[in-house]
Amino acid sequence: MPPRDFLMIPGPTPVPDAVLQAIAEHPIGHRTAGFSKVLREVVDGLKWLGETDNDAFVITSSGTGAMEAAIANVVSPGDKVLSLVQGVFSCRWAKIAEAFGARVERLEVNPGQAIDPDSVKKALQEDSSRSIKAVTITHNETSTGVVNDLEKIVTAVREHGAVSIVDGVTSFGACPLPVDEWGVDVLVTGSQKALMLPPGLAVVFVSKRAWQAQAQGKSPRFYFDFAKYRKSLEADATPFTPNVSLVAGLKQSLALIREERPEKIFARHRRLRDALRAGLSAMGLKLFVEESCASPTVTAIFPPANLTVDAIRKGLRERYRILVADGQEALKGQIFRIGHMGYVFDRDILMTLASLESVLTDLGYPCPPGKAVAEAVSVLGRATP
């Protein structure tokens, strides 16, 4: 009997038993007082976690659906949009905006690099006619494992006056993202990441400034129309039949987050990242991203010379039933990615490092025996509160 697949990929991620049990309950009617109560608790919990008074909605779709919702509500055909591009997911913003008829200007850096807030500031300062209506930003670029200085970037956007549209799919709940303090206008996240649920539910936060843009928006929207969600939420309801099971699961996962406390969860993600990176380096592996912008939720690694990403992933999968991800698009086969977000703990990092060492050794790569785990243990010991 093999163990089940262990998800060290950047989503879907491990789901706590209590959350699975909440999801396994028979669905309830979505037009009942019982569901309204659950929805209200979930919305309040999301606003608490995002430290925001902005409106918050749950949308039944994957994270990309909520990205499309953000564009469809805030961007009109012909609008100028500045897209900060550094990989697959930040590029997706540009593609969606273009699909909706926006004129997209890309501020692009090489994959693996962070967006420089000063370059954003400069690009926006050069827009003296204030023609840029919105700026799309990816807080944590999942395809490379880079986290950006979102606070500084959003500050530059606010100074300019454009609407900031932020993908927090693999950051929200894993690192600080105080929506109101930083002034994020539209924030999008998904269920299957640090919120510790299966995929299928998305969350959006909408600021007053975003509502102004929304009211003037000319893109077609119906299922994704934020105004419909706001009107329904006044009666603690959703405009369309929601995934009631995942909403019930989200209530449970928010309770777990309250119990551990966000600041401890954020510290745990940093600790796991640091321990993983130390262990990988101790194995002699080259990391794709520098420490200064290393993501707290996903780490990308070059395979050793003469070994393929396929062989490493296959070894981990077949020998240990641990899943790690390939690179995406141009980086496919060039890097592999380890997800460490949500319901992931110290022991999972040690397990992953130990298993990876075993697989690499089997593949003929000369790992220094035990050094990776020892380094990780040392980092975890220093960092544990």
Add this chain to the structure above:
Amino acid sequence: MPPRDFLMIPGPTPVPDAVLQAIAEHPIGHRTAGFSKVLREVVDGLKWLGETDNDAFVITSSGTGAMEAAIANVVSPGDKVLSLVQGVFSCRWAKIAEAFGARVERLEVNPGQAIDPDSVKKALQEDSSRSIKAVTITHNETSTGVVNDLEKIVTAVREHGAVSIVDGVTSFGACPLPVDEWGVDVLVTGSQKALMLPPGLAVVFVSKRAWQAQAQGKSPRFYFDFAKYRKSLEADATPFTPNVSLVAGLKQSLALIREERPEKIFARHRRLRDALRAGLSAMGLKLFVEESCASPTVTAIFPPANLTVDAIRKGLRERYRILVADGQEALKGQIFRIGHMGYVFDRDILMTLASLESVLTDLGYPCPPGKAVAEAVSVLGRATP
């Protein structure tokens, strides 16, 4: 300890234990051979159930999301669309098409009435310039409990040459809907109805003719872009992280459908409808819809004089924990609706009738004691194979 709510509403509907158990399994990675196998089985099963060689996709959204997808792929701004309107859900097609910039012509009948296929034929024959690009059709209008003669309507659309866009949300899996034989171009359905799943997953079927319209379509689309789903499905994958739990549940529910056999399931739905209607009539209640177009999945009833819909629903909910639905929009408070779709059986109809009789009696309405159940038993006995 009260029993859990029993869902005699038109969705969410009762979910079999085996399906709940499949959903409760820990999610698997969506880029794995394991998930590809499940997805392939599900897509093949959906095509088998729809008796079609058309493409079939699962989309992570509610049914309305898939309706928006249908419009966004097939209808372009300025296109003329004929919408057959007879209630809330058929009207939703018109609203979505208008949101996407279509010029919508409504062929409208009063709520509770069926669309006359001859009137559709006539309207299309009058369009001698063939300016109508698409016709939106609701197979089963859930807001009133009317089922249309979809075969005849779609035949008229084919003769004209427009693309037929069909909402089969509360019909697919509950009554015959042979997609290829009838020539349905785009068919949309949802998980929480006769497919016996919780809400959160939608299904679309796309014909060759619909693909031609899709290729020329100018509406913005990204998350809902059918072409992305087709391309990914070539590798047994989805373009965006799908709700892997509900896909696993759908595999299980399709297995249950195979086991009972569709023709038996369709006969069961007809039998339940007939027994329910006979029982309600025996109670002296007035049905909203005539027998000739009575839906196999939802039945609407006028409250007796001097009783409110609220009081009847409250009685059923509080005394027996049975949920039935109110009317919607203009029909709110005018009718109540009993859903009988999917995992619903003879005994559930008897339970509902007996409970309703008890509640009405408590409210002072003079029910002939036991007559409703006796009539229903008689109909069930005659109809059981």
